[in-house]
Amino acid sequence: MVSLATKCYVEGDARERALDSLDSMVANDLADLDVEWTIGVPDTEFVSVTIEGEDANVARNLLRERWDEVTDHFDHGEVYTGTLESWDGQKWVLDAGKDIEISGEDLGLGPGDPRQIRDRFGVVQHTPLQFVYDADGGHRLADEARDQLYDWTRAEGNGGRLNVNSATRGEVRATMNRAGHARDVVTVERLGLLEQSVICTEGTDPPGLLASVGEYLPAELKCVVP
Incomplete structure (x- = not known):
């Protein structure tokens, strides 16, 4: 079984x-392998995939590579993935199968307290983020995560981003089309199973897009303005 580092926290038809x-x-990922799989959602909400068959080990490794894995074993100085669970004026808390507290200083994302930093970079709850584990509790955001967030704030052929949780990539794309904003979207980047980043075209105003589509998406939405 592989416990993917992405959550399914919606219910009912949305979960299906x-x-x-x-x-x-x-x-699609395992199409060429001799395997069968079953997908489940335990109480932790981290999606699990149980795989059987001749190519099971290869299949597990492919899924780990794509989604990262939640583990119960941590080595000092190694990089792991957790999802943003909570935040306050002092820290972010990532859920990596256990709570990983990262102080504002160890986020390494510039000025402001952790709440202000979250708003500035548009990080919605449950976004998967990589961190460096510290056996003494001084965990820090990994360079890979910092680079990703800083990249969001750089206007390179786009007009910013609108980040969304509680919806699949297909649902977000359909919502943009239904709300008449297909031309305002370069693409929808998948961050996790239910966390997406809408890359806006140049000249699009992300806060205006949020105001326009917010009524269609029962989700947390946050803007990234370059």
Whole structure:
């Protein structure tokens, strides 16, 4: 079994759609392998994939490479992935199977307290983020995560971003089309199963886009303005 570093925290029909979407992605990734799989959502909400068959080990490694894995074993100085669980004026807390507290200083994302930093970089709850584990508790955000967030704030052929949780990539794309904003979107980048980043075209105003589509998405939405 592989415990993917992405969560499924919606219920009812939304959960069915999310798991159907994941099943399609897994089927595409493992299409050439001799395996069968079952997808589940335990109480932790981290999606698990149980794999059987001749190519099971290869399949597990492919899924780990794509989604990263939640583990119960941590080595000092190694990089792992957790999802943003909570935040306050002192820290971010990532869920990596256990709570990982990262102080504002160890976020390494410039001025402001952790709440202000989250707003500035548009990080929605449950976004997967990489961190460096410290056996003494001084965990820090990994360079890979810092680079990713700083890249969001750089206007390189786009007009900023609108980050969304609680919706699949397909649902976000459909919502943009339904709200008449297809021309305002370069693409929708998948951050996790239910966390997406809408890359806006040049000249698009992300706060205006948020105001326009917010009524269609029962989700947290945050803007990134270059």
